Amino acid sequence: MVLPFRRSLRSLRRDTHRPSIVLGVAALGLLGAWAAWAFMARIALYESSTTARLETVEPVHVVEAPIDGRVVELLVGLGDLVEEGQPLIRLEYESQRLELSEAQARQRALEAQLDPLEAELSAAEERLGIGEQGARGAVSEARARSRAALAQAEIAEDHAARLGQLAPRGVVTREEVSTASSNATRAQSEAEAATLAVQRLRWEHLVSDADVRTRIQTIRRELARVAGEAETAQAHVERLERELERRAITAPSSGRVAEIAPLSPGRYVAAGTHLLSVLPRGDLRVVASFTPGQAFGRVRSGQSARMRLDGFPWTRFGMLDATVARVADETTEDGVRVELGLEHPDAFAAPLEHGLPGRVEVEVERVSPAELLLRTAGQWLGS
Numbered sequence: 022m023v024l025p026f027r028r029s030l031r032s033l034r035r036d037t038h039r040p041s042i043v044l045g046v047a048a049l050g051l052l053g054a055w056a057a058w059a060f061m062a063r064i065a066l067y068e069s070s071t072t073a074r075l076e077t078v079e080p081v082h083v084v085e086a087p088i089d090g091r092v093v094e095l096l097v098g099l100g101d102l103v104e105e106g107q108p109l110i111r112l113e114y115e116s117q118r119l120e121l122s123e124a125q126a127r128q129r130a131l132e133a134q135l136d137p138l139e140a141e142l143s144a145a146e147e148r149l150g151i152g153e154q155g156a157r158g159a160v161s162e163a164r165a166r167s168r169a170a171l172a173q174a175e176i177a178e179d180h181a182a183r184l185g186q187l188a189p190r191g192v193v194t195r196e197e198v199s200t201a202s203s204n205a206t207r208a209q210s211e212a213e214a215a216t217l218a219v220q221r222l223r224w225e226h227l228v229s230d231a232d233v234r235t236r237i238q239t240i241r242r243e244l245a246r247v248a249g250e251a252e253t254a255q256a257h258v259e260r261l262e263r264e265l266e267r268r269a270i271t272a273p274s275s276g277r278v279a280e281i282a283p284l285s286p287g288r289y290v291a292a293g294t295h296l297l298s299v300l301p302r303g304d305l306r307v308v309a310s311f312t313p314g315q316a317f318g319r320v321r322s323g324q325s326a327r328m329r330l331d332g333f334p335w336t337r338f339g340m341l342d343a344t345v346a347r348v349a350d351e352t353t354e355d356g357v358r359v360e361l362g363l364e365h366p367d368a369f370a371a372p373l374e375h376g377l378p379g380r381v382e383v384e385v386e387r388v389s390p391a392e393l394l395l396r397t398a399g400q401w402l403g404s
Contacts, residue, residue: 058390060389060391061389062389063387063389064387064388064389064390064393065384065386065387066384066385066387067382067383067384067385068315068316068319068320068382068383069381069382069383070309070310070311070315070356070380071380072309072310072355072356072378073307073308073309073310073328073379073380074307074308074309074376074377074378074379075305075306075307075308075374075375075376075377076305076306076307076375076376077300077302077303077304077306078303078304078305079274079301079303081298081299081300081301081375082272082273082274082276082298082301083295083298084270084272084273084295084296084297084298084299085292085293085294085295085296086112086270086291086292086293086294086296087270088264088267088292089289089291089292090112090113090268090289090290091287091289092110092111092112092113092284092286092287092289092290093111093112093113093286094111094286095110095284095285095286096109096111097109097110097281098278098281099278099280099281100277101277101278102276102277103272103275103276103278104272104275105271105272105273105274106272107272108270108271109270109271109272109296109297110284110296110297111269111270112268112269112270112290113268120261121262121265124254124257124258124261125258128251128254128255128257128258131251131254132251134247135244135247135248135251138240138243138244138247139244141240142240142241142244145233145236145237145240146237171212173208173211173212176208178208178209270296272299273299274299274301276299276300276301276302277299277300277302278298278299279298279299279300279375280297280298281297281298282294282295282296282297300375304363304366305363305366305373305374306346306360306361306362307328307343307360307362307381308359308360309358309359309361309381310353310355310356310358310359311356311357311359312356312357313356315357316348316349316356316357316359319385319386320345320348320357320359320383321348322346322347322348323344324383324384324385325342325343325344325345325383325384326342326343326344326345326361326381326383326384327340327341327382328340328343328361328379328380328381328382329379329380329381329382330371330377330378330379331378331379331380332377332378333370333371337370338369338370338371339370341363341364341366341369341379342364342365343361343363343364343381344361344362344364345359345361345383346360346361346362347359347360348360361381361383
């Protein structure tokens with residue numbers, strides 16, 4: 022019995038705590054590494070939208086019928102490239118064109134009357150000025166003759182009076198006295214006639230001046246009437262020209278006809294009817310809709326994002342890098358609109374076009390695993 026007991030003692034000596042210590046240290050090391058990872062590592066959190074798509078930066082231009090009318094010509098088709106101002110559709114315009122021709126003829130006829138009336142007015146005003154100068158000269162001359170006649174009449178009367186005083190003395194004969202009296206009477210009559218001539222010239226000038234002024238007023242009224250009708254005719258012409266321009270529907274911008282309504286010559290369209298859409302040329306952007314809970318307070322300008330196109334598997338073609346550019350402040354029926362700018366779109370392995378749908382993911386924050394675990398636990402307990 023001594024030998025088995027000795028063997029047991031040797032086994033007890035060999036049995037120590039070294040393996041347990043090694044395992045404990047290893048467990049503590051793993052726990053420390055996990056704790057370091059849980060509190061120091063960072064995990065990216067994303068908000069995603071499945072209603073994202075590519076759009077041109079400049080919005081699509083929707084072309085509507087500006088007025089009622091029948092389609093005369095359809096000048097473009099689906100997918101055609103158009104330039105800004107290029108005619109797309111022509112509506113019926115023959116009656117408006119004829120009306121425009123009549124209005125333009127009337128405008129030209131009225132404008133042709135303006136120059137003769139202005140020339141006649143200028144001549145009448147010049148004639149008025151000349152008449153006033155001539156009348157002043159004639160009146161001055163008549164006054165001078167009147168003063169001379171009055172002076173001669175006074176001299177003749179004085180001469181007759183002196184002869185009458187000398188006649189009783191026999192110095193002069195009665196015939197000489199009679200002749201002097203006759204000359205005085207004639208001189209007085211000539212003076213009165215000269216005075217009346219001055220008055221007559223004044224009245225003639227007043228009548229002539231009144232006639233010319235009346236004619237000037239008549240010409241001015243006629244000129245104002247014709248000028249007013251000419252302006253009205255010009256406004257009518259401009260209105261018809263604008264209406265004709267509206268009947269020639271042109272491209273609002275350069276681009277491609279992305280959509281067109283079924284139109285044919287002779288079809289009647291009402292004002293406001295959707296005719297076609299022009300997709301402008303330019304860079305592309307990503308437009309996505311998020312729920313208010315996803316967007317507000319989480320999605321902000323400058324955040325990084327990526328987009329997976331539905332038609333191009335990301336495992337083969339990769340993803341598009343993007344950056345949040347703008348976030349709407351209001352909610353619509355589709356959600357909150359978020360616009361993102363593309364980063365290096367030319368590096369994508371497939372051609373990019375307006376309207377391509379996909380899924381966009383926006384990196385909203387980075388948190389530690391421990392914080393994420395606590396948030397999850399809080400949400401689970403709160404529910």
